[in-house]
Amino acid sequence: xxxxxxxxxxxxxxxxxxxxxxxxxxxxxxxxxxxxxxxxxxxxxxxxxxxxxxxxxxxxxxxxxxxxxxxxxxxxxxxxxxxxxxxxxxxxxxxxxxxxxxxxxxxxxxxxxxxxxxxxxxxxxxxxxxxxxxxxxxxxxxxxxxxxxxxxxxxxxxxxxxxxxxxxxxxxxxxxxxxxxxxx
Numbered sequence: 349x350x351x352x353x354x355x356x357x358x359x360x361x362x363x364x365x366x367x368x369x370x371x372x373x374x375x376x377x378x379x380x381x382x383x384x385x386x387x388x389x390x391x392x393x394x395x396x397x398x399x400x401x402x403x404x405x406x407x408x409x410x411x412x413x414x415x416x417x418x419x420x421x422x423x424x425x426x427x428x429x430x431x432x433x434x435x436x437x438x439x440x441x442x443x444x445x446x447x448x449x450x451x452x453x454x455x456x457x458x459x460x461x462x463x464x465x466x467x468x469x470x471x472x473x474x475x476x477x478x479x480x481x482x483x484x485x486x487x488x489x490x491x492x493x494x495x496x497x498x499x500x501x502x503x504x505x506x507x508x509x510x511x512x513x514x515x516x517x518x519x520x521x522x523x524x525x526x527x528x529x530x531x532x
Contacts, residue, residue, distance in 0.1 A: 368412025
């Protein structure tokens with residue numbers, strides 16, 4: 349089975365301020381932007397009256413009142429919904445069908461995903477989505493490092509993956525943004 353690494357360029361301060369803001373208009377904006385995902389999730393959970401829906405998780409994340417530690421994955425997807433609404437989705441091509449081994453080969457498992465989410469969430473270990481981030485300073489440092497010594501991998505597939513990652517870094521750096529990554 350293959351998974352995807354999905355990145356968003358975003359202002360981390362804006363994202364962090366949104367979590368716990370109790371901003372009703374932001375909730376409405378996120379619900380509208382993610383209406384299709386919210387509907388699919390509700391359809392998937394229609395037989396489980398006690399399950400936390402994505403819509404409820406988004407509302408709780410914005411309100412800062414997380415009620416269901418057993419539904420940590422929903423808060424992870426709610427964070428992605430916030431990133432989708434507040435940030436810029438970065439183009440994903442090669443990272444749409446990868447296994448975790450690709451993360452390890454390119455070193456992204458340790459350099460990004462080990463950082464975890466940029467906001468406090470219930471423990472997601474062992475569950476999807478796996479979340480990592482680079483703040484704007486780390487993005488700038490990574491670009492500077494690439495400019496000084498471009499990364500080369502022996503594996504041509506890994507080199508192509510890393511080239512796409514480099515594009516994300518440069519796009520976020522040009523905008524002065526951080527990147528939040530979701531792997532699922």
